[in-house]
Amino acid sequence: MTIGICGAGTMGAGIAISCIQAGLDVVLYDLHDEVCTKAQAYIKAQMDKAVERGKTTRETADEALTKVRITSELGDIQPCDVVIEAIVENKEIKQELFAKVEALVAPNAIIATNTSSIAVTSIAATLQRPEQFIGMHFFNPAHIMKLVEVIRGVKTSDETVERIIALSKVLGKSPAVAKDVPGFIVNRVARNFYNEAMRMCTEGVASVEQIDTIMKGIGFKMGPFELMDLIGVDTNLQVTKSVWEQYFYEPRFAPALMQEQYVQAKLWGRKTGEGFYKYDNKK
Ligand code: NAD
Numbered sequence: 001m002t003i004g005i006c007g008a009g010t011m012g013a014g015i016a017i018s019c020i021q022a023g024l025d026v027v028l029y030d031l032h033d034e035v036c037t038k039a040q041a042y043i044k045a046q047m048d049k050a051v052e053r054g055k056t057t058r059e060t061a062d063e064a065l066t067k068v069r070i071t072s073e074l075g076d077i078q079p080c081d082v083v084i085e086a087i088v089e090n091k092e093i094k095q096e097l098f099a100k101v102e103a104l105v106a107p108n109a110i111i112a113t114n115t116s117s118i119a120v121t122s123i124a125a126t127l128q129r130p131e132q133f134i135g136m137h138f139f140n141p142a143h144i145m146k147l148v149e150v151i152r153g154v155k156t157s158d159e160t161v162e163r164i165i166a167l168s169k170v171l172g173k174s175p176a177v178a179k180d181v182p183g184f185i186v187n188r189v190a191r192n193f194y195n196e197a198m199r200m201c202t203e204g205v206a207s208v209e210q211i212d213t214i215m216k217g218i219g220f221k222m223g224p225f226e227l228m229d230l231i232g233v234d235t236n237l238q239v240t241k242s243v244w245e246q247y248f249y250e251p252r253f254a255p256a257l258m259q260e261q262y263v264q265a266k267l268w269g270r271k272t273g274e275g276f277y278k279y280d281n282k283k
Contacts, residue, residue, distance in 0.1 A: 001167075002027065004080030004105070006097060007087035008039035008070060010232055010271060011114055014142030015084055017046050018171045020064040021056070021143065027077050028070045036070045043068060046143065078104045082167060084136055086114040089238040094118070095126045102128050110160055112136035116235075117183045117242040120153035130155035134164050137184060138173075140231055148173040149184050182246035183239075191243055191253055194236060197224035198256035208276050225276035229269030233262045233276075 003019045005012045008030035016028045016039070030036050047061040056064075069076070077083055083101050085094060094113060101111055110132050113123060124130035135151025148168045152161050161177070168175035178184040183191065197211050206214070212223025228236050237259045244253040262268075262275065269275030 001025070001082070002080045004029065004077035004083035004101075006030075006074075006077070006083060006085045006101070007114075008035050009086065010140060010235070011138060011142055012086040013039040013042045014140065014144075015086060015114070015138055016068055017043055017143035018138075018173075020067040021050075022171050023064075024067065024170070026068040027080055028068055029074055029077055030070075030072060033072050036072055040070050074100060075104065077101065080105055080109060082110045082112060082163075084112045084114060086138075089116060089118065089235060089242060091118050091123055091242075094123055098123070098127055098133075108132070110134065110163055112164060114138055116187050116239040117246070119182055119246060120151045120156070120180045124153045124155060131157040132160050134160050135178075135180070135184070136164055136168070137178075137186075139186070146172070146174045147186075148175045149178040149186065150175045151178050151180050151184055153180055183243040187239060188243065191240055194224050194228055194259075195240065195254070195256050198258045202256065202258050228259075229275035229277055229279075232269050232271055233259060234268045237263050 002025040005016050005026060005028045008028050012028060012030065016026045019026045028039060030039065044065060047065055050056045051058050051061050083105060085097060087094060087097060094115065098111060107129070112134050113120065114137055115123065115135060116137065120133070120135040124133045127133050130153060133153060134156050135149065137149035137151065139145035139147050150161065150164055150168065165175045181188070200206055200211060201208060208225045212225050215223040222230065237255060240253070240255045240259070244250065244255060247253050266272055267275050270279050273279050
């Protein structure tokens with residue numbers, strides 16, 4: 001099976017690692033050559049890390065690395081059986097890409113979106129084959145986190161759901177079928193984890209570091225600010241805006257002004273070297 005991945009950023013690169021580790025062939029596509037170069041280095045570094053930690057052998061890692069082809073030519077995804085999209089969180093831009101992908105791939109290919117928040121049925125509205133379209137929502141880092149939310153749109157077929165559940169298991173993931181509501185399960189719950197933390201900071205109730213330390217103290221693996229830096233402060237804001245808009249601007253989902261400012265200042269977290277914290281190595 002060959003998996004096409006559109007978008008070689010934070011999520012696309014991680015999904016690619018997950019696929020090659022499972023022995024699948026991958027075509028990883030991005031618009032920008034520099035993103036492709038960065039993704040190649042990231043994938044290699046993560047495989048090296050897996051060898052250092054004894055999670056895999058050098059031989060297996062080298063074999064896996066031969067399975068990924070990184071390209072800035074969309075036409076290269078033509079032979080893929082499943083295409084997973086991980087581009088910017090914007091419905092119109094995703095739909096524009098899907099129209100091109102549908103025209104390229106075989107009629108029985110599945111197209112999956114890794115959207116964090118946009119209702120799958122609403123994205124599928126402009127597709128020719130909505131029955132073969134589905135949400136496959138990975139979590140960051142995609143090659144490490146086990147959960148995958150599988151979201152069926154109104155017109156998604158049973159066969160598509162079954163094939164994506166089976167693929168998730170091949171990747172060693174735990175698929176959870178979620179209803180097609182904005183934000184699905186995790187990102188709807190998580191909105192207030194981030195938003196309330198930022199509002200508290202703005203009010204001077206507690207600092208970024210205090211909030212992260214305290215939340216970890218009660219058992220969260222990462223505090224909200226560390227997690228936003230990992231996700232990408234820009235991507236996280238897009239997700240918050242998307243959930244807020246789709247719930248008809250319910251005030252409880254409203255984005256925090258603090259986040260807008262961080263995005264404007266290009267303090268996007270690990271990927272730009274600085275967000276709520278500073279990082280030595282980018283990404
Ligand atoms: P990112 O900004 O790191 O990467 C997006 C990539 O898509 C960029 O490299 C960009 O060049 C590329 N791109 C943009 N438009 C494109 C197009 N038309 N064709 C091809 N490539 C294009 O973003 P990300 O964090 O990887 O998020 C990608 C998707 O995954 C979003 O929908 C996001 O909501 C979702 N998601 C993100 C996370 C996370 O923690 N970051 C987790 C789960 C899901």
